[in-house]
Amino acid sequence: MPDQHIASAFDRDLEAVQAQIMKMGGMVEDAIRLAAKSLETRDEELAQKVRGADRAIDALELQINESAARVIALRAPTAIDLRLILSVIKISGNLERIGDYAKNMAKRTGVLATLPTVNDSAGAIRRMAQAVEGMLKDALDAYIRRDAELAMDVIARDEDVDQIYNALFREFLTFMMEDPRNITACMHLHFIAKNTERMGDHVTSIAEQVVYLVTGEHPDESRPKADQTSIVAEE
C-alpha cells in the first residue's frame, strides 16, 4: 500500500511542523504578556528579556518555512494536504509580526518610565494585551483541533480589542489637551495601543486561515471594521 505509506509519512511531517508552530505560538504569547507587564510595572529588566527573545522567534519562523518547503519537496502534497502545509507559512508569518509588535512595546518601556504616568493607561493596555493573548491561545487551539467555530469566536472577539483601542485613542486626545506635559507619554502610549490592536488583527488573520482550512471558504469580509479613530475629529 504505497499510497497509504506516503499519506502517513506526510501526516507525521505535518505534525512535526505543527509542533514548531505551537512552540512559536507559546513564545509569542509569553512575549505579549511579559511586554505588557514590563510596561505596567516599569520593569526595564523584563522588557530587555522580551526584546532579546524576539531573535529566537524570528529564527523559528525561518526554520518553520524551511521545514514546510522540505515537506512539500519530499511529499508533493496536493489538495487539502497542500493547503495545510501552506497555511503553516502564513501562520508563522503572522506570529512573527505579533512578536515584532511585542518587541516594539518592550522598546518603549524605558522611555515611558522616565515620563509621568497617564492615568491607568498602562493598565488598560495590559488588559488589551491580555485579551489578545487569550485570542491567540484560542486561535492556535482552533488550528490544531481544526475547530472553525472556535476560530469564528476569536474573529468576533477582535471587535472588543478594537473597542478598547478606540476608547483609549479618545482618552489620549483628552489627556494631551488637558495638559501638554502628557503629550510625549501619550504619543508613546498611543503607539503601543495601536500596535496591540494590530496584534489582534494578526490573530484574526490566523483564525481566518483556520476557517478557510476547515470550510474551504474565506470568512465573511463584511464584518464591521476595526479602527474607528479615522473619523475622530473633535473631542
Added chain:
Amino acid sequence: MPDQHIASAFDRDLEAVQAQIMKMGGMVEDAIRLAAKSLETRDEELAQKVRGADRAIDALELQINESAARVIALRAPTAIDLRLILSVIKISGNLERIGDYAKNMAKRTGVLATLPTVNDSAGAIRRMAQAVEGMLKDALDAYIRRDAELAMDVIARDEDVDQIYNALFREFLTFMMEDPRNITACMHLHFIAKNTERMGDHVTSIAEQVVYLVTGEHPDESRPKADQTSIVAEE
C-alpha cells in the same frame, strides 16, 4: 525528454504567477501614490477611489496564492523552483499589507480635511510615500531580474524613510506642545507617517526575499534599526 518538458512547463507557470505579482505591485504603487496625493490635496473623491481599489488588491492576493498552490500541486517543484514559487506567497502577502496601509491613509483624508493644516506635514508625508513607491518599484524589478544588488540598494534606502519618519515624529511633538489645537490633526498625521514607515519595512521584506532567492542567504540582520522614536523622551 520528459524532464525538460516538465521544467519548461514549470517556467511557464512561474512566469504567469509572476505576471500576477507585477500586476498586484502596480496596483499597490498606484494606491501609495494616490493616497498620499489625496492627503496633500485634501481630495476626498480620490481617497474614496483608493479605498475602493483595495478590494481588488485583496482579491488578487487570494488568486496568487491559489495559483501558487496549483503550480506546486501540478509540478511538484523542488529546490530553487520550490523556493521561487513559495516566495510568490510571501511577496503577495507583503503587497497586501502595503495596500492596507495605503487604504488606511486614504481613510483619514476626510477627517484631516476638517482640521487645520499642520505646517507642510502632508507634503512631507507625500515625499516619504514617494520614496517608498520608488523602493517598491525597484524591489519588484529586482525580483523579476533576480538582481540581488538592486535589492540590497532598496534595503539601504529604507533608512532614509526611517529618518524622515523620525524627524516628523519630533516635529509633531513640537507642534502639539506649541498649540493644543494641533493635537488631533497631529495624532492622525503621526498615524499616517508611521504607516508609511511600515510600508517601507514591507518593501524591505520583499527585497530581502530577493536577496535570499538569488544568494540562498538571508541578508544581514544587523542593519541599524528603523524607528528611533522609542527613545524620544523630551523635546
